Amino acid sequence: MSPHLIGLDWGTTSCRAYLIGADGAVLTRIGDGPGILKVENGTFGATLDAMVGGWPAHLPIILSGMIGSRQGWAEALYARCPAGADDIVTALATIDHARRTISLVPGLSTQNDAMPDVMRGEETQILGALALSGRGDGLFLLPGTHSKWAEVSAGRITSFRTFMTGEIFGALKDHTILGRLMRDGAANAEAFARGVGEGVALDSAGALLNRMFATRTYGLMDRLPDTALSDYLSGLLVGAEVAEATKGARATVTIVASPALASRYTEALRLLGHDSALAPEDCVAAGHWRIARAAGLC
Amino acid sequence: MSPHLIGLDWGTTSCRAYLIGADGAVLTRIGDGPGILKVENGTFGATLDAMVGGWPAHLPIILSGMIGSRQGWAEALYARCPAGADDIVTALATIDHARRTISLVPGLSTQNDAMPDVMRGEETQILGALALSGRGDGLFLLPGTHSKWAEVSAGRITSFRTFMTGEIFGALKDHTILGRLMRDGAANAEAFARGVGEGVALDSAGALLNRMFATRTYGLMDRLPDTALSDYLSGLLVGAEVAEATKGARATVTIVASPALASRYTEALRLLGHDSALAPEDCVAAGHWRIARAAGLC
Numbered sequence: 105m106s107p108h109l110i111g112l113d114w115g116t117t118s119c120r121a122y123l124i125g126a127d128g129a130v131l132t133r134i135g136d137g138p139g140i141l142k143v144e145n146g147t148f149g150a151t152l153d154a155m156v157g158g159w160p161a162h163l164p165i166i167l168s169g170m171i172g173s174r175q176g177w178a179e180a181l182y183a184r185c186p187a188g189a190d191d192i193v194t195a196l197a198t199i200d201h202a203r204r205t206i207s208l209v210p211g212l213s214t215q216n217d218a219m220p221d222v223m224r225g226e227e228t229q230i231l232g233a234l235a236l237s238g239r240g241d242g243l244f245l246l247p248g249t250h251s252k253w254a255e256v257s258a259g260r261i262t263s264f265r266t267f268m269t270g271e272i273f274g275a276l277k278d279h280t281i282l283g284r285l286m287r288d289g290a291a292n293a294e295a296f297a298r299g300v301g302e303g304v305a306l307d308s309a310g311a312l313l314n315r316m317f318a319t320r321t322y323g324l325m326d327r328l329p330d331t332a333l334s335d336y337l338s339g340l341l342v343g344a345e346v347a348e349a350t351k352g353a354r355a356t357v358t359i360v361a362s363p364a365l366a367s368r369y370t371e372a373l374r375l376l377g378h379d380s381a382l383a384p385e386d387c388v389a390a391g392h393w394r395i396a397r398a399a400g401l402c
Numbered sequence: 403m404s405p406h407l408i409g410l411d412w413g414t415t416s417c418r419a420y421l422i423g424a425d426g427a428v429l430t431r432i433g434d435g436p437g438i439l440k441v442e443n444g445t446f447g448a449t450l451d452a453m454v455g456g457w458p459a460h461l462p463i464i465l466s467g468m469i470g471s472r473q474g475w476a477e478a479l480y481a482r483c484p485a486g487a488d489d490i491v492t493a494l495a496t497i498d499h500a501r502r503t504i505s506l507v508p509g510l511s512t513q514n515d516a517m518p519d520v521m522r523g524e525e526t527q528i529l530g531a532l533a534l535s536g537r538g539d540g541l542f543l544l545p546g547t548h549s550k551w552a553e554v555s556a557g558r559i560t561s562f563r564t565f566m567t568g569e570i571f572g573a574l575k576d577h578t579i580l581g582r583l584m585r586d587g588a589a590n591a592e593a594f595a596r597g598v599g600e601g602v603a604l605d606s607a608g609a610l611l612n613r614m615f616a617t618r619t620y621g622l623m624d625r626l627p628d629t630a631l632s633d634y635l636s637g638l639l640v641g642a643e644v645a646e647a648t649k650g651a652r653a654t655v656t657i658v659a660s661p662a663l664a665s666r667y668t669e670a671l672r673l674l675g676h677d678s679a680l681a682p683e684d685c686v687a688a689g690h691w692r693i694a695r696a697a698g699l700c
Contacts, residue, residue, distance in 0.1 A: 219613065219615075219619065220620070221619055267608065267612050267615075268578070268611055272578070279573045306607035307606065308645065309601060310644070313565045313610075315607070316566050317564045317566050318517045321517065321519055321520060322517075344607035347606065348606045
Protein backbone atom coordinates (compact mmCIF):
# COMPACT_ATOMS: atom_id res chain seq x y z
CA MET A 105 0.00 0.00 0.00
CA SER A 106 1.35 3.40 -0.87
CA PRO A 107 1.44 6.27 1.61
CA HIS A 108 -0.85 9.26 1.07
CA LEU A 109 -0.56 11.36 4.23
CA ILE A 110 1.50 11.99 7.36
CA GLY A 111 -0.55 12.67 10.49
CA LEU A 112 0.66 13.63 13.96
CA ASP A 113 -1.33 13.50 17.19
CA TRP A 114 0.84 16.00 19.08
CA GLY A 115 -0.24 16.57 22.64
CA THR A 116 1.12 18.16 25.79
CA THR A 117 3.11 15.18 27.01
CA SER A 118 3.46 12.88 24.00
CA CYS A 119 3.44 12.77 20.23
CA ARG A 120 2.52 10.02 17.81
CA ALA A 121 3.28 10.15 14.10
CA TYR A 122 1.54 8.04 11.45
CA LEU A 123 2.37 7.24 7.86
CA ILE A 124 -1.10 6.82 6.43
CA GLY A 125 -2.36 4.94 3.39
CA ALA A 126 -5.67 5.06 1.54
CA ASP A 127 -8.77 5.10 3.78
CA GLY A 128 -6.66 6.03 6.79
CA ALA A 129 -4.84 2.74 7.12
CA VAL A 130 -1.77 3.03 9.36
CA LEU A 131 1.34 1.95 7.43
CA THR A 132 3.96 2.96 9.99
CA ARG A 133 3.71 4.43 13.44
CA ILE A 134 6.18 6.30 15.65
CA GLY A 135 4.78 6.26 19.16
CA ASP A 136 7.37 7.97 21.31
CA GLY A 137 7.74 11.54 20.09
CA PRO A 138 8.08 14.42 22.56
CA GLY A 139 5.02 16.32 23.77
CA ILE A 140 4.98 20.07 23.24
CA LEU A 141 6.21 20.71 26.79
CA LYS A 142 9.37 18.77 25.99
CA VAL A 143 10.17 20.73 22.83
CA GLU A 144 12.66 23.43 23.85
CA ASN A 145 12.71 26.98 22.52
CA GLY A 146 9.90 26.38 20.05
CA THR A 147 11.98 24.08 17.83
CA PHE A 148 8.88 22.29 16.55
CA GLY A 149 10.11 22.20 12.95
CA ALA A 150 13.35 20.42 13.85
CA THR A 151 11.43 18.02 16.10
CA LEU A 152 9.03 17.23 13.26
CA ASP A 153 11.91 16.64 10.84
CA ALA A 154 13.63 14.33 13.31
CA MET A 155 10.45 12.27 13.61
CA VAL A 156 9.17 12.01 10.03
CA GLY A 157 12.20 13.09 7.96
CA GLY A 158 12.61 9.53 6.72
CA TRP A 159 9.13 9.46 5.19
CA PRO A 160 8.41 10.66 1.63
CA ALA A 161 8.91 14.41 1.39
CA HIS A 162 6.04 15.01 -1.04
CA LEU A 163 3.28 13.88 1.36
CA PRO A 164 0.94 16.36 2.98
CA ILE A 165 1.32 16.70 6.76
CA ILE A 166 -1.53 17.31 9.19
CA LEU A 167 -1.16 17.91 12.95
CA SER A 168 -3.81 17.65 15.66
CA GLY A 169 -3.73 18.26 19.42
CA MET A 170 -2.15 20.88 21.67
CA ILE A 171 0.43 21.64 18.97
CA GLY A 172 -2.30 24.00 17.67
CA SER A 173 -2.71 25.81 21.00
CA ARG A 174 -1.17 29.06 22.17
CA GLN A 175 1.58 26.98 23.80
CA GLY A 176 2.19 25.02 20.59
CA TRP A 177 3.73 25.73 17.19
CA ALA A 178 1.03 28.08 15.96
CA GLU A 179 -2.48 28.75 17.12
CA ALA A 180 -5.35 27.14 15.26
CA LEU A 181 -8.48 28.73 16.72
CA TYR A 182 -11.51 26.74 17.77
CA ALA A 183 -14.28 25.52 15.49
CA ARG A 184 -17.66 25.68 17.20
CA CYS A 185 -19.97 22.78 17.88
CA PRO A 186 -21.84 21.26 16.21
CA ALA A 187 -18.88 20.39 14.00
CA GLY A 188 -17.98 17.58 11.59
CA ALA A 189 -15.02 17.18 9.26
CA ASP A 190 -16.39 19.78 6.84
CA ASP A 191 -16.71 22.40 9.57
CA ILE A 192 -13.28 21.65 11.00
CA VAL A 193 -11.72 22.07 7.58
CA THR A 194 -12.88 25.66 7.36
CA ALA A 195 -10.84 26.46 10.48
CA LEU A 196 -7.61 24.65 9.53
CA ALA A 197 -4.49 26.72 10.15
CA THR A 198 -1.32 26.33 8.10
CA ILE A 199 2.40 26.70 8.70
CA ASP A 200 5.08 26.92 6.04
CA HIS A 201 8.04 24.78 7.00
CA ALA A 202 10.94 23.54 4.87
CA ARG A 203 9.05 24.30 1.65
CA ARG A 204 6.03 22.29 2.75
CA THR A 205 2.64 23.49 3.90
CA ILE A 206 1.62 21.86 7.14
CA SER A 207 -2.01 21.87 8.28
CA LEU A 208 -3.09 22.28 11.91
CA VAL A 209 -6.45 20.94 13.04
CA PRO A 210 -8.36 23.50 15.14
CA GLY A 211 -9.78 22.64 18.53
CA LEU A 212 -13.50 22.58 19.19
CA SER A 213 -15.44 24.85 21.51
CA THR A 214 -18.92 24.49 22.91
CA GLN A 215 -21.03 25.95 25.67
CA ASN A 216 -23.10 24.20 28.36
CA ASP A 217 -25.19 26.26 30.78
CA ALA A 218 -23.11 29.36 30.08
CA MET A 219 -19.89 27.42 30.70
CA PRO A 220 -17.55 27.35 27.71
CA ASP A 221 -15.71 24.13 27.08
CA VAL A 222 -12.83 23.26 24.78
CA MET A 223 -11.02 20.25 23.33
CA ARG A 224 -7.92 19.85 21.17
CA GLY A 225 -7.02 16.59 19.51
CA GLU A 226 -10.00 14.61 20.76
CA GLU A 227 -12.13 15.84 17.83
CA THR A 228 -9.74 14.11 15.42
CA GLN A 229 -9.85 10.88 17.45
CA ILE A 230 -13.64 10.94 17.49
CA LEU A 231 -13.90 11.53 13.74
CA GLY A 232 -11.49 8.64 13.24
CA ALA A 233 -13.47 6.33 15.50
CA LEU A 234 -16.63 7.27 13.60
CA ALA A 235 -14.98 6.60 10.24
CA LEU A 236 -13.69 3.20 11.33
CA SER A 237 -17.04 2.16 12.78
CA GLY A 238 -19.07 3.42 9.83
CA ARG A 239 -21.42 5.05 12.35
CA GLY A 240 -22.49 8.66 12.65
CA ASP A 241 -24.01 8.83 16.12
CA GLY A 242 -23.14 8.01 19.67
CA LEU A 243 -21.71 8.98 23.02
CA PHE A 244 -17.91 9.03 23.10
CA LEU A 245 -15.66 9.01 26.14
CA LEU A 246 -12.00 10.03 25.95
CA PRO A 247 -10.50 9.39 29.39
CA GLY A 248 -7.29 11.01 30.57
CA THR A 249 -6.04 13.73 32.90
CA HIS A 250 -9.19 15.51 31.80
CA SER A 251 -11.80 13.23 30.35
CA LYS A 252 -14.06 14.41 27.55
CA TRP A 253 -17.57 13.11 26.91
CA ALA A 254 -18.85 14.00 23.45
CA GLU A 255 -22.20 13.52 21.80
CA VAL A 256 -22.19 12.83 18.09
CA SER A 257 -25.16 13.09 15.76
CA ALA A 258 -25.19 12.63 11.98
CA GLY A 259 -21.39 12.65 11.89
CA ARG A 260 -21.02 15.93 13.77
CA ILE A 261 -19.86 16.49 17.35
CA THR A 262 -22.86 18.33 18.77
CA SER A 263 -21.62 18.98 22.30
CA PHE A 264 -19.11 17.80 24.87
CA ARG A 265 -18.05 18.23 28.49
CA THR A 266 -14.72 18.07 30.27
CA PHE A 267 -14.38 16.33 33.66
CA MET A 268 -11.21 16.97 35.64
CA THR A 269 -11.43 13.60 37.38
CA GLY A 270 -7.96 12.28 36.57
CA GLU A 271 -6.14 15.44 37.58
CA ILE A 272 -8.26 15.86 40.72
CA PHE A 273 -7.50 12.29 41.75
CA GLY A 274 -3.78 12.94 41.39
CA ALA A 275 -3.95 16.21 43.34
CA LEU A 276 -5.95 14.57 46.14
CA LYS A 277 -3.62 11.60 46.36
CA ASP A 278 -0.35 13.51 46.16
CA HIS A 279 -1.20 16.82 47.80
CA THR A 280 -3.87 16.33 50.47
CA ILE A 281 -4.21 14.37 53.68
CA LEU A 282 -6.12 11.66 51.75
CA GLY A 283 -2.88 10.27 50.35
CA ARG A 284 -1.26 9.85 53.77
CA LEU A 285 -2.95 6.58 54.72
CA MET A 286 -2.78 5.09 51.22
CA ARG A 287 -0.40 2.25 50.52
CA ASP A 288 0.27 0.73 47.10
CA GLY A 289 -1.06 -2.75 46.54
CA ALA A 290 -2.79 -4.97 44.03
CA ALA A 291 -5.82 -3.40 42.38
CA ASN A 292 -8.84 -3.82 44.66
CA ALA A 293 -11.95 -4.19 42.50
CA GLU A 294 -14.24 -4.34 45.52
CA ALA A 295 -13.01 -1.02 46.94
CA PHE A 296 -13.32 0.55 43.48
CA ALA A 297 -16.89 -0.73 43.17
CA ARG A 298 -17.72 0.59 46.62
CA GLY A 299 -16.41 4.02 45.62
CA VAL A 300 -18.43 3.93 42.39
CA GLY A 301 -21.60 3.06 44.30
CA GLU A 302 -21.10 5.86 46.80
CA GLY A 303 -20.11 8.40 44.13
CA VAL A 304 -23.23 7.65 42.12
CA ALA A 305 -25.45 8.06 45.19
CA LEU A 306 -24.21 11.56 46.07
CA ASP A 307 -26.96 14.01 45.22
CA SER A 308 -25.11 17.32 45.35
CA ALA A 309 -21.74 18.83 44.55
CA GLY A 310 -21.16 19.61 48.21
CA ALA A 311 -21.75 16.01 49.19
CA LEU A 312 -18.59 15.12 47.25
CA LEU A 313 -16.50 17.57 49.32
CA ASN A 314 -17.74 15.69 52.38
CA ARG A 315 -17.58 12.12 51.08
CA MET A 316 -13.98 12.41 49.86
CA PHE A 317 -13.07 12.49 53.53
CA ALA A 318 -14.31 8.91 53.86
CA THR A 319 -11.04 7.95 52.14
CA ARG A 320 -9.43 8.97 55.43
CA THR A 321 -12.04 7.81 57.93
CA TYR A 322 -12.47 4.37 56.33
CA GLY A 323 -8.72 4.01 56.83
CA LEU A 324 -8.70 5.43 60.37
CA MET A 325 -11.56 3.19 61.45
CA ASP A 326 -10.22 0.09 59.67
CA ARG A 327 -13.23 -0.14 57.38
CA LEU A 328 -10.90 -0.53 54.39
CA PRO A 329 -7.28 -1.76 54.24
CA ASP A 330 -4.73 0.95 53.44
CA THR A 331 -3.98 -0.73 50.11
CA ALA A 332 -7.64 -0.25 49.07
CA LEU A 333 -8.01 3.48 49.80
CA SER A 334 -6.64 4.65 46.46
CA ASP A 335 -9.08 2.42 44.55
CA TYR A 336 -11.96 3.61 46.73
CA LEU A 337 -11.20 7.26 45.99
CA SER A 338 -10.75 6.53 42.30
CA GLY A 339 -14.12 4.76 42.24
CA LEU A 340 -15.80 7.61 44.09
CA LEU A 341 -14.65 10.17 41.52
CA VAL A 342 -15.12 8.01 38.43
CA GLY A 343 -18.56 6.91 39.65
CA ALA A 344 -19.63 10.53 40.19
CA GLU A 345 -18.36 11.45 36.73
CA VAL A 346 -19.95 8.54 34.89
CA ALA A 347 -23.32 9.02 36.61
CA GLU A 348 -23.40 12.68 35.58
CA ALA A 349 -22.07 12.14 32.05
CA THR A 350 -24.49 9.32 31.20
CA LYS A 351 -27.64 10.97 32.57
CA GLY A 352 -30.44 9.92 30.28
CA ALA A 353 -28.09 8.03 27.98
CA ARG A 354 -28.95 4.52 26.82
CA ALA A 355 -26.68 3.91 23.86
CA THR A 356 -23.37 2.08 24.03
CA VAL A 357 -20.54 4.37 25.10
CA THR A 358 -17.55 4.25 22.77
CA ILE A 359 -14.31 4.65 24.70
CA VAL A 360 -11.34 6.04 22.81
CA ALA A 361 -8.27 5.07 24.81
CA SER A 362 -5.71 2.36 25.37
CA PRO A 363 -7.24 -0.70 27.08
CA ALA A 364 -5.31 0.13 30.29
CA LEU A 365 -6.61 3.68 30.45
CA ALA A 366 -10.14 2.58 29.53
CA SER A 367 -10.46 -0.22 32.08
CA ARG A 368 -11.71 1.78 35.08
CA TYR A 369 -14.34 3.46 32.97
CA THR A 370 -15.38 0.20 31.34
CA GLU A 371 -15.88 -1.23 34.82
CA ALA A 372 -17.75 1.82 36.18
CA LEU A 373 -20.04 1.83 33.13
CA ARG A 374 -20.73 -1.87 33.61
CA LEU A 375 -21.55 -1.33 37.28
CA LEU A 376 -24.01 1.39 36.24
CA GLY A 377 -25.64 -0.82 33.61
CA HIS A 378 -24.18 0.81 30.50
CA ASP A 379 -22.62 -1.02 27.58
CA SER A 380 -19.29 0.20 26.29
CA ALA A 381 -17.05 -0.58 23.37
CA LEU A 382 -13.41 0.24 22.83
CA ALA A 383 -12.52 2.14 19.64
CA PRO A 384 -9.60 0.69 17.63
CA GLU A 385 -6.16 1.91 18.71
CA ASP A 386 -4.68 4.56 16.42
CA CYS A 387 -8.11 5.64 15.25
CA VAL A 388 -6.75 9.18 15.31
CA ALA A 389 -4.99 8.40 11.99
CA ALA A 390 -8.38 7.70 10.41
CA GLY A 391 -9.40 11.13 11.71
CA HIS A 392 -6.37 12.75 10.12
CA TRP A 393 -7.27 11.02 6.88
CA ARG A 394 -10.88 12.12 7.02
CA ILE A 395 -10.04 15.77 7.70
CA ALA A 396 -7.25 15.83 5.10
CA ARG A 397 -9.61 14.37 2.50
CA ALA A 398 -12.32 16.89 3.33
CA ALA A 399 -9.69 19.62 2.91
CA GLY A 400 -8.58 18.20 -0.46
CA LEU A 401 -5.04 17.63 0.85
CA CYS A 402 -4.92 14.03 -0.38
CA MET B 403 -9.85 37.58 89.14
CA SER B 404 -7.93 34.53 90.29
CA PRO B 405 -6.93 31.77 87.87
CA HIS B 406 -8.60 28.35 88.13
CA LEU B 407 -7.46 26.43 85.08
CA ILE B 408 -4.93 26.25 82.27
CA GLY B 409 -6.36 25.22 78.91
CA LEU B 410 -4.54 24.57 75.63
CA ASP B 411 -6.07 24.33 72.18
CA TRP B 412 -3.20 22.36 70.63
CA GLY B 413 -3.67 21.63 66.96
CA THR B 414 -1.60 20.38 64.04
CA THR B 415 -0.13 23.73 63.05
CA SER B 416 -0.65 26.00 66.03
CA CYS B 417 -1.20 26.07 69.77
CA ARG B 418 -2.97 28.54 72.02
CA ALA B 419 -2.70 28.51 75.79
CA TYR B 420 -5.16 30.19 78.15
CA LEU B 421 -5.00 31.08 81.81
CA ILE B 422 -8.64 30.74 82.77
CA GLY B 423 -10.68 32.30 85.57
CA ALA B 424 -14.07 31.47 86.99
CA ASP B 425 -16.78 30.81 84.39
CA GLY B 426 -14.14 30.37 81.68
CA ALA B 427 -13.01 33.98 81.53
CA VAL B 428 -9.69 34.37 79.72
CA LEU B 429 -7.15 36.05 82.02
CA THR B 430 -4.07 35.65 79.81
CA ARG B 431 -3.54 34.19 76.40
CA ILE B 432 -0.49 32.90 74.55
CA GLY B 433 -1.39 32.70 70.88
CA ASP B 434 1.75 31.58 69.11
CA GLY B 435 2.69 28.16 70.43
CA PRO B 436 3.96 25.44 68.08
CA GLY B 437 1.54 22.97 66.51
CA ILE B 438 2.20 19.29 67.10
CA LEU B 439 3.98 18.94 63.73
CA LYS B 440 6.55 21.48 64.91
CA VAL B 441 7.32 19.68 68.18
CA GLU B 442 10.41 17.58 67.53
CA ASN B 443 11.04 14.09 68.91
CA GLY B 444 7.85 14.08 70.97
CA THR B 445 9.11 16.72 73.42
CA PHE B 446 5.57 17.82 74.26
CA GLY B 447 6.26 18.12 77.99
CA ALA B 448 9.15 20.53 77.51
CA THR B 449 7.10 22.51 74.99
CA LEU B 450 4.24 22.76 77.47
CA ASP B 451 6.59 23.90 80.24
CA ALA B 452 8.10 26.55 77.99
CA MET B 453 4.63 27.92 77.25
CA VAL B 454 2.87 27.85 80.62
CA GLY B 455 5.75 27.39 83.07
CA GLY B 456 5.25 30.94 84.31
CA TRP B 457 1.65 30.29 85.37
CA PRO B 458 0.73 28.92 88.83
CA ALA B 459 1.98 25.36 89.20
CA HIS B 460 -1.02 24.13 91.22
CA LEU B 461 -3.60 24.71 88.48
CA PRO B 462 -5.14 21.81 86.59
CA ILE B 463 -4.20 21.60 82.90
CA ILE B 464 -6.51 20.47 80.13
CA LEU B 465 -5.55 19.99 76.48
CA SER B 466 -7.81 19.73 73.43
CA GLY B 467 -7.10 19.21 69.73
CA MET B 468 -4.75 16.99 67.76
CA ILE B 469 -2.44 16.73 70.77
CA GLY B 470 -4.76 13.86 71.75
CA SER B 471 -4.37 12.04 68.42
CA ARG B 472 -2.06 9.20 67.51
CA GLN B 473 0.41 11.82 66.23
CA GLY B 474 0.17 13.84 69.47
CA TRP B 475 1.38 13.40 73.04
CA ALA B 476 -0.91 10.53 73.94
CA GLU B 477 -4.03 9.16 72.33
CA ALA B 478 -7.39 10.12 73.79
CA LEU B 479 -9.90 7.94 71.98
CA TYR B 480 -13.12 9.28 70.52
CA ALA B 481 -16.36 9.87 72.39
CA ARG B 482 -19.39 9.03 70.29
CA CYS B 483 -22.14 11.41 69.24
CA PRO B 484 -24.49 12.48 70.65
CA ALA B 485 -22.08 13.92 73.21
CA GLY B 486 -22.09 16.83 75.64
CA ALA B 487 -19.60 17.79 78.34
CA ASP B 488 -20.72 14.92 80.60
CA ASP B 489 -20.15 12.33 77.89
CA ILE B 490 -16.79 13.80 76.91
CA VAL B 491 -15.61 13.67 80.51
CA THR B 492 -16.03 9.90 80.62
CA ALA B 493 -13.47 9.59 77.81
CA LEU B 494 -10.84 12.03 79.14
CA ALA B 495 -7.31 10.65 78.96
CA THR B 496 -4.59 11.66 81.38
CA ILE B 497 -0.83 12.07 81.28
CA ASP B 498 1.50 12.36 84.24
CA HIS B 499 4.03 15.08 83.65
CA ALA B 500 6.30 16.88 86.14
CA ARG B 501 4.21 15.70 89.10
CA ARG B 502 1.00 17.05 87.56
CA THR B 503 -1.87 15.18 85.99
CA ILE B 504 -2.78 16.63 82.65
CA SER B 505 -6.15 15.88 81.04
CA LEU B 506 -6.63 15.30 77.32
CA VAL B 507 -10.03 15.94 75.76
CA PRO B 508 -11.09 13.06 73.47
CA GLY B 509 -12.19 13.68 69.92
CA LEU B 510 -15.73 12.95 68.79
CA SER B 511 -16.84 10.37 66.27
CA THR B 512 -20.11 10.02 64.44
CA GLN B 513 -21.49 8.19 61.43
CA ASN B 514 -23.51 9.50 58.49
CA ASP B 515 -24.80 7.08 55.84
CA ALA B 516 -22.22 4.47 56.86
CA MET B 517 -19.43 7.05 56.62
CA PRO B 518 -17.55 7.56 59.89
CA ASP B 519 -16.53 11.11 60.70
CA VAL B 520 -14.21 12.51 63.35
CA MET B 521 -13.28 15.81 64.96
CA ARG B 522 -10.63 16.80 67.51
CA GLY B 523 -10.64 20.17 69.21
CA GLU B 524 -13.78 21.51 67.57
CA GLU B 525 -15.97 19.80 70.20
CA THR B 526 -14.33 21.96 72.87
CA GLN B 527 -14.85 25.12 70.82
CA ILE B 528 -18.51 24.28 70.28
CA LEU B 529 -19.11 23.60 73.97
CA GLY B 530 -17.46 26.91 74.75
CA ALA B 531 -19.56 28.81 72.22
CA LEU B 532 -22.67 27.19 73.70
CA ALA B 533 -21.65 28.16 77.24
CA LEU B 534 -20.97 31.77 76.28
CA SER B 535 -24.24 32.12 74.38
CA GLY B 536 -26.31 30.42 77.03
CA ARG B 537 -27.94 28.37 74.29
CA GLY B 538 -28.21 24.63 73.91
CA ASP B 539 -29.20 24.18 70.28
CA GLY B 540 -28.06 25.21 66.85
CA LEU B 541 -26.03 24.61 63.74
CA PHE B 542 -22.32 25.34 64.16
CA LEU B 543 -19.74 25.88 61.43
CA LEU B 544 -16.02 25.64 62.12
CA PRO B 545 -14.25 26.61 58.89
CA GLY B 546 -10.64 25.74 58.15
CA THR B 547 -8.56 23.37 56.04
CA HIS B 548 -11.37 20.95 56.75
CA SER B 549 -14.58 22.61 57.83
CA LYS B 550 -16.89 20.95 60.31
CA TRP B 551 -20.64 21.47 60.48
CA ALA B 552 -22.16 20.30 63.75
CA GLU B 553 -25.72 20.03 64.97
CA VAL B 554 -26.34 20.66 68.62
CA SER B 555 -29.47 19.78 70.53
CA ALA B 556 -30.06 20.16 74.27
CA GLY B 557 -26.40 20.91 74.85
CA ARG B 558 -25.11 17.82 73.07
CA ILE B 559 -23.40 17.55 69.71
CA THR B 560 -25.75 15.16 67.93
CA SER B 561 -23.96 14.83 64.58
CA PHE B 562 -21.42 16.54 62.36
CA ARG B 563 -19.86 16.38 58.93
CA THR B 564 -16.42 17.27 57.59
CA PHE B 565 -16.02 19.08 54.26
CA MET B 566 -12.55 19.15 52.72
CA THR B 567 -13.24 22.43 50.90
CA GLY B 568 -10.24 24.43 52.13
CA GLU B 569 -7.70 21.73 51.42
CA ILE B 570 -9.27 20.92 48.04
CA PHE B 571 -9.15 24.57 47.06
CA GLY B 572 -5.44 24.71 47.91
CA ALA B 573 -4.68 21.50 46.00
CA LEU B 574 -6.61 22.72 42.94
CA LYS B 575 -4.93 26.12 42.98
CA ASP B 576 -1.39 24.93 43.61
CA HIS B 577 -1.32 21.52 41.95
CA THR B 578 -3.67 21.48 38.94
CA ILE B 579 -4.00 23.37 35.67
CA LEU B 580 -6.65 25.60 37.31
CA GLY B 581 -3.98 27.62 39.08
CA ARG B 582 -2.06 28.40 35.90
CA LEU B 583 -4.24 31.25 34.70
CA MET B 584 -4.83 32.71 38.18
CA ARG B 585 -3.19 35.97 39.13
CA ASP B 586 -3.30 37.55 42.58
CA GLY B 587 -5.39 40.68 42.91
CA ALA B 588 -7.85 42.45 45.16
CA ALA B 589 -10.69 40.26 46.43
CA ASN B 590 -13.41 40.08 43.77
CA ALA B 591 -16.78 39.77 45.50
CA GLU B 592 -18.65 39.48 42.22
CA ALA B 593 -16.59 36.52 41.02
CA PHE B 594 -17.00 34.87 44.42
CA ALA B 595 -20.77 35.37 44.26
CA ARG B 596 -20.85 33.94 40.75
CA GLY B 597 -19.00 30.87 41.97
CA VAL B 598 -21.39 30.48 44.90
CA GLY B 599 -24.39 30.70 42.60
CA GLU B 600 -23.00 28.10 40.23
CA GLY B 601 -21.87 25.80 43.04
CA VAL B 602 -25.31 25.85 44.61
CA ALA B 603 -26.98 25.03 41.30
CA LEU B 604 -24.94 21.88 40.62
CA ASP B 605 -27.20 18.90 41.13
CA SER B 606 -24.72 16.06 41.29
CA ALA B 607 -21.23 15.27 42.55
CA GLY B 608 -20.05 14.67 39.01
CA ALA B 609 -21.24 18.09 37.91
CA LEU B 610 -18.61 19.58 40.22
CA LEU B 611 -15.81 17.65 38.48
CA ASN B 612 -17.02 19.27 35.27
CA ARG B 613 -17.77 22.78 36.53
CA MET B 614 -14.38 23.24 38.20
CA PHE B 615 -12.99 23.37 34.67
CA ALA B 616 -14.89 26.63 34.15
CA THR B 617 -12.14 28.22 36.25
CA ARG B 618 -9.96 27.62 33.22
CA THR B 619 -12.39 28.23 30.37
CA TYR B 620 -13.72 31.49 31.85
CA GLY B 621 -10.10 32.64 31.83
CA LEU B 622 -9.32 31.29 28.35
CA MET B 623 -12.42 32.89 26.87
CA ASP B 624 -12.01 36.18 28.75
CA ARG B 625 -15.25 35.75 30.66
CA LEU B 626 -13.46 36.58 33.92
CA PRO B 627 -10.23 38.52 34.51
CA ASP B 628 -7.29 36.40 35.64
CA THR B 629 -7.35 38.13 39.04
CA ALA B 630 -10.94 36.90 39.62
CA LEU B 631 -10.42 33.19 38.89
CA SER B 632 -9.30 32.28 42.40
CA ASP B 633 -12.37 33.94 43.95
CA TYR B 634 -14.63 32.21 41.44
CA LEU B 635 -13.22 28.77 42.32
CA SER B 636 -13.42 29.54 46.03
CA GLY B 637 -17.06 30.57 45.62
CA LEU B 638 -17.86 27.45 43.61
CA LEU B 639 -16.55 25.15 46.35
CA VAL B 640 -17.85 27.14 49.32
CA GLY B 641 -21.25 27.51 47.65
CA ALA B 642 -21.46 23.77 47.03
CA GLU B 643 -20.49 23.07 50.64
CA VAL B 644 -22.88 25.56 52.21
CA ALA B 645 -25.80 24.41 50.08
CA GLU B 646 -25.27 20.81 51.15
CA ALA B 647 -24.55 21.56 54.81
CA THR B 648 -27.58 23.81 55.28
CA LYS B 649 -30.11 21.54 53.55
CA GLY B 650 -33.35 21.96 55.45
CA ALA B 651 -31.75 24.28 58.02
CA ARG B 652 -33.48 27.49 58.98
CA ALA B 653 -31.79 28.55 62.21
CA THR B 654 -28.94 31.02 62.44
CA VAL B 655 -25.58 29.39 61.77
CA THR B 656 -22.99 30.09 64.47
CA ILE B 657 -19.52 30.40 62.98
CA VAL B 658 -16.60 29.63 65.26
CA ALA B 659 -13.56 31.25 63.65
CA SER B 660 -11.57 34.44 63.38
CA PRO B 661 -13.46 37.14 61.46
CA ALA B 662 -10.99 36.79 58.55
CA LEU B 663 -11.52 33.05 58.25
CA ALA B 664 -15.28 33.37 58.69
CA SER B 665 -15.83 36.09 56.10
CA ARG B 666 -16.26 33.92 52.99
CA TYR B 667 -18.73 31.69 54.77
CA THR B 668 -20.64 34.63 56.21
CA GLU B 669 -20.97 35.96 52.67
CA ALA B 670 -21.96 32.63 51.13
CA LEU B 671 -24.58 32.08 53.85
CA ARG B 672 -25.95 35.57 53.25
CA LEU B 673 -26.15 34.90 49.49
CA LEU B 674 -28.12 31.73 50.24
CA GLY B 675 -30.49 33.51 52.61
CA HIS B 676 -29.14 32.17 55.90
CA ASP B 677 -28.39 34.25 58.98
CA SER B 678 -25.07 33.74 60.68
CA ALA B 679 -23.43 34.95 63.87
CA LEU B 680 -19.81 34.88 64.89
CA ALA B 681 -18.95 33.16 68.18
CA PRO B 682 -16.67 35.16 70.51
CA GLU B 683 -12.96 34.69 69.91
CA ASP B 684 -11.27 32.36 72.38
CA CYS B 685 -14.53 30.59 73.15
CA VAL B 686 -12.46 27.41 73.29
CA ALA B 687 -11.34 28.49 76.79
CA ALA B 688 -14.98 28.44 77.92
CA GLY B 689 -15.10 24.90 76.54
CA HIS B 690 -12.03 23.91 78.54
CA TRP B 691 -13.71 25.38 81.61
CA ARG B 692 -16.94 23.55 81.00
CA ILE B 693 -15.28 20.18 80.50
CA ALA B 694 -12.91 20.67 83.43
CA ARG B 695 -15.84 21.57 85.70
CA ALA B 696 -17.83 18.55 84.55
CA ALA B 697 -14.77 16.42 85.36
CA GLY B 698 -14.44 18.00 88.81
CA LEU B 699 -10.96 19.32 87.98
CA CYS B 700 -11.74 22.83 89.14
